[in-house]
Amino acid sequence: MTLLTITNLTKKFSNKLAVNNVNYTLTPQKCVALIGPNGAGKTTILRMLTGLLKPSSGVIQFANKPKNDDARSFIGYLPQYPVFYNWMTGMEFLTFSGQLEGLTKQESVKRATFLMEKIGIANTKNKRIGNYSGGMKQRLGIAQAIIHRPKLLVLDEPVSSLDPIGRREVLSLMEELKQQMTILFSTHILGDADEISDELLLLKEGEIIESGEMHVLRQKYQTAKISIQCHENLPIYRDKISTLSSVRNVYIERDTIQITAHNIQNARQEILQIASKEQWPLTNFTLHRASLEDMFMKVVNE
Amino acid sequence: MHTKVLLQKEMLENWRNKKWIWVPLVFLLLAIMDPISNYYLPQILESIGGLPDGTVLELPEYAPQDILLMSLGQFSSLGVLLIVLISMGTIAGEQKNGVMDLLLIKPISYRSIILAKWFSLLLLVWTSLFLGITASWYYTNSLYGEIEFLSMLLVTFYYGLWLTLVVTISIFYNAIIQTPGLVAFLTILTTIILSIVTNVFGTHIKWSPVNLSTYIHEMLVLGSVTSQLIATAFTTIVLIIIILSVAIYCFKKKQH
């Protein structure tokens, strides 16, 4: 099953290559995170998908799109810094958006009322958008993007500008929406991607340097890592651990000794043996799975 | 369909920001300033005093047509300036602050966006013009002498074409530039260049839109619509259609 195919997508701004030969296939009902450092070309890719920017070369093709249909009606888009008509009320703006998407006035009003409720700002539906908070605007932005039930929802940094509460609200809204549509969102915060995405696209300097399903990538970049905490004398234990054959690297990070190993199972045994033999005052012993951040750093720095 | 929705939005916006109140009022003010001040000029000069006794004030006797034309003169300078200022950000501003993005991702045509903006401005301008000329006509009739109602309607129609051209030029610059101040500057510059060119090559371009005022004057004096006026009106309409089409084309191009 394919929703959308991106082939050889490239964008040049005057002489700078912003996006270089990107290929990807989106499948329905998946949540895909587009990750990369600032300036990697995330926004440029998303804007090309939504039709706001024309690619220098390459093709974006919706599967099963009737030839004469406007691709924009399949997509809902929330820009990184959504700007609204501040003189409108939230309800008016949603109704207006719905009508522009081709709904009748009545359908639009009905759908807008429903969405205002769903995103939790129904009590302010007749207030001017100018008086909305950042989180409310962000949720209104998502509501206008899904008013026509698009197949693909494109969100540009949907949670980066929000406080923890707003962030939580938007993430759980996305969690719910991904049952109904494909979500493609960009972020530079790895935790957000970790939390809700099924697939990952890692972008660096306009190129996809790694992509795939989350659990596959996790295995691929699994780094064996152990961290232990002791009451005292960390340097002494560090030196002892570094002599073990299964250990690759040891260093101290504040009150913790971080250990990476060639073979995680052997390393665990060896460390626990020596620790119990010499009766180290251990307070904590942890085996880590690879965090997204490790993976990110590894790939980006390669 | 979409144009209608967009137009409704424009109308609501211009109602909420009170343009529908103050723009017609300013046009009314511009229209009745001259009829009133000229009527009271002798008294005003007398009350200021300072003139030696026995001075005979020789003030020009105005024909009713002159008075109506004075109102048009106000529209041509301050009225045009006002139109340029209220229209300078209508698209440019929305592109600059990013709100246009939320329109452009909807499956609507670029033409709808331009046409809705253009038409909403025209409704405002034509309403204001009609009110202003009606007021000027009313004052002229009660203070100076009669002008036929039909003449007044014709003046409104032909002069409205000139203002429509100004609106269209502003929309054109709006479509291609994102800085409202620059849009205003270029719109005014274009009308100035248009009148300079018309004056320099006057004999060759008799049907320049700039000459609308001259032929409207002629019409009022002669009491009939001349073929020159009709030809000029026609040129103006053609020019408006061309500029508007180019504006839509450029707006479409520019988005990519």
Add this chain to the structure above:
Amino acid sequence: MQEMFESINWAVITPLLVIQGILLIIAIIDWAKVEKTNGPRWMWFFIIIFIYTIGPIAYFIFGRRQQ
């Protein structure tokens, strides 16, 4: 001066004063409702009140935040 006042036909002048009055009132109402203006808010109050007719118009064109 007295003479001039008596000679004025108020039916002619009144519309002028009414228009200027409405402009002033609308501008003040709008100013009172708006939270932010371009430039200091109080400056616009004085401009609207003290600059005859031009003040309210200037407020609508330049003082009011668009969008």
